[in-house]
Amino acid sequence: MRAVFFKGKDHPLVVQNIKKFRPVKDQVLVRLQHAALNHLDIWVWREKDSLSPEGNILGSDGCGVIEEVGEDVDPLFIGMEVIINPALDWGENPIVQGNSFRILGYPDNGTFSDYIVISKKYIFEKPEHLTSAESAAVPLAALTAYRALFSKARLRSKEKVLITGIGGGAALWVLQLAVGYQGRVYVTSSSPEKIAKAKQLGALGGFNYNDPDWVQQALKESGGGFDIIIDSAGGNQFSKLIELAMPGGRIVNFGRTNGNITDIATRLLYSKQISIHGSMMGTRDEFLSMLDFLESRNIKPVIDKTFPLEQAEEAMRYMEEGHQFGKIILQISK
Template identity: 70%
Template sequence: MKAALFKGKDHPLTIEEVKKPKPIKDQVLIKMKYAALNHRDLWVMQEQAQHLPNGIILGSDGSGVVDDVGEDADPLLVGAEVVINPSLDWGNNPIVQGDAFRILGFPDNGTFAEYMVISKKYIFEKPEHLSFEESAAVPLSALTAYRALFSKARLRAKEKVLITGIGGGAALWVLQFAVAYQARVFVTSGSDEKLKKAKELGAIGGFNYKDPEWAAKAQKETGGFDIIIDSAGGDQFSKLIELALPGGRIVNFGRTAGNITDISTRLLYWKQLSIHGSTMGTRDEFLSMIDFLESRKLKPVMDKTYALKDITQAFQRMEQGEHFGKIVLDIGK
């Protein structure tokens, strides 16, 4: 079978023929239809220093059809159209993942291949209203968004929400979930075009963070925010402390702008703010997320689809920040 292999940060991804896996015990073999890119894949390629001569198949998101099952899996699963939960071995504590927790795609082989094996407990029926292509764009980013917005920030209807860095998959899911929950949503971006697109998806307003005065303008226009969902970190985070209303909740699940630098400690305690870190989510949250988007017939925002053989160009688009929505791979091409 064909697979995209990562062999180390100084080696480009290569499409190679590798042995087709066989399911054992409770595993299922999935014939992959589509897979989706995440910033996590980029970070793995940029930061993993170890040399992997045999290569690892990256990819956390995917959809496909069950092709075969192991001895402890129900044969009736064969033919099932599924999406994959990439949150592996979370553990028993819903508050935080356990020591065995991993995200599909590294160190475990992931979805950028024609076939993959995974335990049956991580497959879920593909939502009926979504195509295979759309379904592949759901798991990691929508799960991350759901936990951040509902489990951590505990969104209530009519609250004011600010989402930083609109354009990536998780931020767009936060936008769609919050709008569906009747929140009043605002966004930031370094692109006026992306701000315009976010408004078309239901955002009330947007602010270009390349404008030195964006935070002051946001404060004047909105009065502040009950919830701020951030995927950037970096030196702009201090402005989020200023923009949060008393009793506000700030949730961070990313570091595209680097580490957080200075924040105002006085504002933190005087406003009685809550700052939450969030990563992925539990099985129950995955089920709740799927139910939420099915009940409201939500669909992912799609950017562009590439053939598996063009995976390098797909990652170049993500790295350059050109995308708005999910970048997807057609595994059959």
Template identity: 75%
Template sequence: MRAVVFRGKDRPLAVEPIKKFKPVKDQVLVRMHNAALNHRDIWTWREQSNVPDNGVILGSDGSGVIEGVGEDADPLLIGMEVIINPSLDWGTNPIVQGNSFRILGYPDNGTFSDYMVISKKYIFEKPEHLSFAEAAAVPLSALTAYRALFSKARLRAKEKVLITGVGGGAALWALQFANAYQARVYVTSGSDEKLAKAKALGAIEGFNYKDPLWAEQALKASGGFDIVIDSAGGPDFGKFLEIVLPGGRIVNFGRTAGNISELATRLLYWKQISIFGTTMGTRDEFLSMLDFVESRSLKPVIDQTFSIDRIQDALARMEDGSQFGKIVLQIK
């Protein structure tokens, strides 16, 4: 079988032949059809220096067909078309992950391979209205967006939501989820082309964050936001306190723009603003997210599909930030 194996920080990634896995105990063997990239794959590749001797197969998102089962798994699962939950061992507290929590793809072997083995508790039936490629573009980003919007921000219909950095997978899922929930959605991007595409998907207005006056423009256009969903952090984070309404909620799940530098403390307490950090989500949230996607027949925005042999091209596409939607790998 083939796999994309991470063997060390910044070392070139390529498809390698490795020994085919065998499922044990409660595991299933999944023949992967598609996988999808996340910024996490870039960060792992660029930043992680603690790598096992045998390396780690990257990839958190994937879909495929069960071809084998371990001792304690139901043989009737064989042939099932599945989507994989990459949120491993969350723990018992729904508010925060436990000490054993991991995300599929590092340090556990992930989805960028012909086959993978995983506990049966992390596989779910693929939504019928999604192709394998579409299903692969769901798990990590849709779960992240769902928890941010509904579990953390407690979105209500008709509220005004600002989603930053539209173009990434989680931001686009947040846009689709909020639209489906009858929110009024605004977006930011550094690309006017991406802003236009987001408006075609239902955003009311978009603001180019490269314009130093973008926050003032957003406040004037919206009258203020109930919720900000942010994946960037960075120096612009402080502007959110100025443009959210009293009682506003700000949720962050990323650092593409770096660390947050300064916040106006008086605005934080006087406007009674809530700031939440969030990562991934629970099994129950994954199930609720899948139900939301199925019941509303939502589909991911896919930017481009690469064969798994072109993993370096796929990573370069994500690194240059030009994508609009998920970058998918074709495996089978």
């Protein structure tokens, strides 16, 4: 079987042939058809060290067919098309993950390979309305978006939502989920083309954050600000989100593509009584609710580009450039 190995920080990714995995106890062996990239893969590649001399198999998202099962798994699972929940060992507290929580792909071997073995509790039937490639685009990003939008921000119908940095997988899932729940959605981007595409997906407006007057434009067009702001950038622009939030507004952050937050307008924070939430991944119940939401509203992911497994590093570099609008997929088998 082929697998894409991460050997260490900034080392080239290596495609190697290794012995096929075998499931034990409660595990299943999934023959993967497609996987999807996330910014998590970039951060591991650029910031982490390999945990073993052989390296680690990256990848959190995948869809495939169960080919073999362990001794504690019903043989009827064989042949089932499944997607994988990459949130491992969340713990008992739905509010926050426990100390054993980790995300599939690091340190556990992930989905950038022909096969994966994983506990049966992390597999779910592929949504009927999605292809294998579309299903691979769901798990990490859609779960992150669902928790941020519904569990943290508690979106209500007709509320105004601002999504920063539209174009990445999680931000697009927030857009589609919010539109599906009748939210009034606006976006930011440095790309007029991405803003135009977001409008085609249901956004009411968009703002170029390189424009020095974009905050004033957003306040005017939205009628005074936003009930909910979903941010995956952080960085030194975060204080502008405080200005854009309505009194009693909720801001949720789940990323740092622009680095650490450097300042917050403290007076506006308390005078507007704004809530700021950090969010990451989600629980099993949220994963199930997210799948039900997608199926009940026939929502499909936006896919930007597909690469063969052997071009995983090329796909990672493409993601780093930041030009994509939608998920980046690896085709593993047909």
